[in-house]
Amino acid sequence: MEALIGVKNLSYALDTFYFLVMGAFVMWMAAGFAMLEAGLVRSKNTAEILTKNVALYAIACIMYMIVGYNIMYGDGVTSVIPGISLFLGPDNTADAVLKQGMDGWYDGSYYSTMADFFFQVVFVATAMSIVSGAVAERMKLWSFLAFAVVMTGFIYPVQGFWKWGGGFLDAMGFADFAGSGVVHLTGATAALAGVLLLGPRMGKYGKDGSIHPIPGANLPLATLGTFILWLGWFGFNGGSELIVSNVDEANAVARVFVNTNTAAAGGAVAALITARLLFGKADLTMLLNGALAGLVAITAEPLAPTPGLATVVGIIGGVLVVFSIITLDKMRIDDPVGAISVHGVVGIWGLLAVPISNEEATLLDQVIGAGVIFAWVFVASFIVWMVIKATMGMRVSQEEEFEGVDIGECGLEAYPEFVGSQGSGK
């Protein structure tokens, strides 16, 4: 009896600890997005994008604690409209856990709800981080942060409730293991709505139809960001198994790690070769986006595929992202870091690829799920962006954009000593 109580305690403790470690890995992705985006913008806009990334993470943590988590995982009135309560409730008590544990292996409280909150809150921040890259170099800082408040407190949690909170998308059979749709497509869709209202950066598209590449100022930073995201994704996907404490679950988490890694590898190699064939060069930024595309693609179903199939899912994501970036550019949708392609276009591919390996999913359900998420997030975001545009304004002045938003918004420069007299970044 004492041994059995010990087993229950240890099981709860291991699952909680696993959740916390995985959550810390995902939190680290906030640094990854910050570095990736800071590396891909021009030096004159770097401090501002860093400010946005740190502040959005902080806002996400606070808003999701106050209201978002309870929208997403509270007791919904129906399966479409979630219930709303405020702040976090108490954690499971040892008595309740052990009493339940005596009657069967798992129930709703097999790990700390605080750990669950911690894991979920870093996901919200990830979704919001996707937005900051797409609107970089031209959006007002405080307008962006105002959007972050609504996005992390309301828009994200509502669709999150529909799938992970047990709402109608979940009931319908829509499958999204770790959030190709719930997180990545959501972030990309909110970004798209913002970009459409915001317009492209000055000088990006010529009146004669020409497209001018605007190179990022610091590619080691962008590479570091990609490695950080790659590492963090083990927490993102690996933690989404939710349990690790027995043989089958441990095997599942291990398989998710392997598949996540190999899909990223496949995406990286595929994008590198695709870029080589198209441009004649080994384009580093495409390589980085390819790795991220592989990660996004496998996120909807990192458990069911064999590692070989996971690699293929990543490869297709890596090819897709190159063509998507080119196509969006031709459509004059200006996304400085390629976030809409990586997280949106490839996120949809990830959702559609689920039925290949997961027999319980159907292509129709996946299309509906992707469509519902896109429709909700696009419409809701568009309205919020419109309200912000009408009140605070969305875009910095032409002069500020020319001089760089760092000086205008932050009152400082990211690299005050480095930029040469030629001022190539301006």
Add this chain to the structure above:
Amino acid sequence: MEALIGVKNLSYALDTFYFLVMGAFVMWMAAGFAMLEAGLVRSKNTAEILTKNVALYAIACIMYMIVGYNIMYGDGVTSVIPGISLFLGPDNTADAVLKQGMDGWYDGSYYSTMADFFFQVVFVATAMSIVSGAVAERMKLWSFLAFAVVMTGFIYPVQGFWKWGGGFLDAMGFADFAGSGVVHLTGATAALAGVLLLGPRMGKYGKDGSIHPIPGANLPLATLGTFILWLGWFGFNGGSELIVSNVDEANAVARVFVNTNTAAAGGAVAALITARLLFGKADLTMLLNGALAGLVAITAEPLAPTPGLATVVGIIGGVLVVFSIITLDKMRIDDPVGAISVHGVVGIWGLLAVPISNEEATLLDQVIGAGVIFAWVFVASFIVWMVIKATMGMRVSQEEEFEGVDIGECGLEAYPEFVGSQGSGK
């Protein structure tokens, strides 16, 4: 019986593994301080601050192994004067652990003492890292390292013994969960003593009373450092619970994670808004210091508060740090990275905030504890700095300071190709 032995083994193993992972997170903070400080100094002093940060970590590890750990956790003669022995002892034996385990749940050896040493040693390094930032851009490298030897081998461990080693501060009722005082105030106090003897950087304060801002050369690096510290802090506070292997302890660790995160978020947002109100701009460096202030503030008691209260503790830390940085500048105490404000002033706030949520702590005990730590560390550090000043000298020559300590101390430059011909960093 076999199952019970298995449970004891697993419990010991899980707690040990948890300690090692949390310790690795804290070790990672050494990288965080290095990046933060390297980003906030001028390019001409960057290689030297990096050298100091790597070397101080190495010195801390060696000194604490040889003597510090045994001072702090050895068998003290009295509760004021710790006993001293050398090197680490043997680890717990499996026989002893299992024999004890059969008689009751926990005793003094519920995890590996080697893991305990690993966790503790990275704390010492953290305290020492705080010093390097405050004395940056003007202190001699080898003098700094000499101080590091005494600080990590003696000054830190003595006050650490008073609280965490079971000395008189602990007996008195002073509460400091993860070290707002033992680690952060200690580091900041040693830094303050050094800065007072060292004086401000050339050109920082004009004879007419003017204050000249000296911007950091690489803010993406400083932002990365802040994210690293934020991540590492989950180990810092989360590991300080010491045990994770049952329901209550797992819940406690999870709550510490959530509170640590939300306090940082609160500090970040508060500092951002405070800076906006004071300066009219979204000052990135204040945002970063605000996040760190939130982390320092919650460190003395990250378990007892609700997440809502933890956020408030962080918010107050974030406001406080902005005013503290401004005030120290007016007092002509030149701290290039704001370390004394972040770790010292906010560290005291963290200690004083404990009684708000922890009924076992009293404001008087907290004031006494903060006072004792400050007095000991300040006096001891001041004496050591004085001895160093009298023998090796503390400050580089005026010419070396003008040219940058990188060339003078390290014989190389951090960014040999980047600084433009205008040499704005000089």
Add this chain to the structure above:
Amino acid sequence: MEALIGVKNLSYALDTFYFLVMGAFVMWMAAGFAMLEAGLVRSKNTAEILTKNVALYAIACIMYMIVGYNIMYGDGVTSVIPGISLFLGPDNTADAVLKQGMDGWYDGSYYSTMADFFFQVVFVATAMSIVSGAVAERMKLWSFLAFAVVMTGFIYPVQGFWKWGGGFLDAMGFADFAGSGVVHLTGATAALAGVLLLGPRMGKYGKDGSIHPIPGANLPLATLGTFILWLGWFGFNGGSELIVSNVDEANAVARVFVNTNTAAAGGAVAALITARLLFGKADLTMLLNGALAGLVAITAEPLAPTPGLATVVGIIGGVLVVFSIITLDKMRIDDPVGAISVHGVVGIWGLLAVPISNEEATLLDQVIGAGVIFAWVFVASFIVWMVIKATMGMRVSQEEEFEGVDIGECGLEAYPEFVGSQGSGK
């Protein structure tokens, strides 16, 4: 009985989770090598070295999955020639694990084989990362990647089979706990073969016998890389204990963490002092290489030594690396980042140091092991490099080398805005 099943499940789960976390730490080393190498080359060659590092990691993951893992851990025909099968097999079933678990504590399936693969695959990438630094700034990108395919799919796995796969080196008694030989010497040997065929960089060695230092463009990046590697090494060595789930194993893992850390500290301090005595300055790059040398030195045996002895092993590594770098330069073997010294020369020292603390190892066995690995990897690599040289070519054109390989190979620049008009990097 239920409790015992729970214990077996938890044991399997904890060991698997430990393996995955340690593996994630090692994966993070890929970022460390990328940052280290990007910081130590000139800015005009930075994007290319980043591209190589990301791509080689991806290639290693795919090749090792398809064929390498099965060469290394498959059922060998004899102990010299490994058997070859393709792709990964199924994981352990819960039934088999629990059935075996009832009869005795540990057998061959005490953790997920997928987790084992994940841990092993990141080791292969480490070995390959060593090569990229040594051949930096002059080797063709696609030729390098072609070598990576053969190295990670065949050359590395064969010698890995000889030791860790149970081949003849293992049977003979050769000891290499975590890979001073299997990983680090292997990488350095392949690098040496490449460097000898490739020749030094333009302008490195004058016709008059002079040696021109070529400083790295971004030392904060190199320092970050070193800290990343230091952190990742806890996974590298700590995970190589393979099990953590009982008192003795947990103690062993904890000791490995402590020894790994203190050896790095010893190496860092030793190299710093050695450089100071030789050059009169606190050379940051030598400090970094010293820390890495300490890590490489302890990798062959991080468990048996006391922490004091581990420090000494690291110290000798730190002294050795400084003299090795100087000596290789005098021999006109141009290794931009010191990889051959850090991983090769010090790797051999690590192997030879094993018998000092591990009674089961003999100096003769260690010499033979080091010799076999060196001979196999050197000859096999040399042949592959020769084939590549004869077909694709190894070296970029003189003009491309002068202009920087970033433009030639990647079609972009790492820091397009930063380099001053003096173009000091060219």
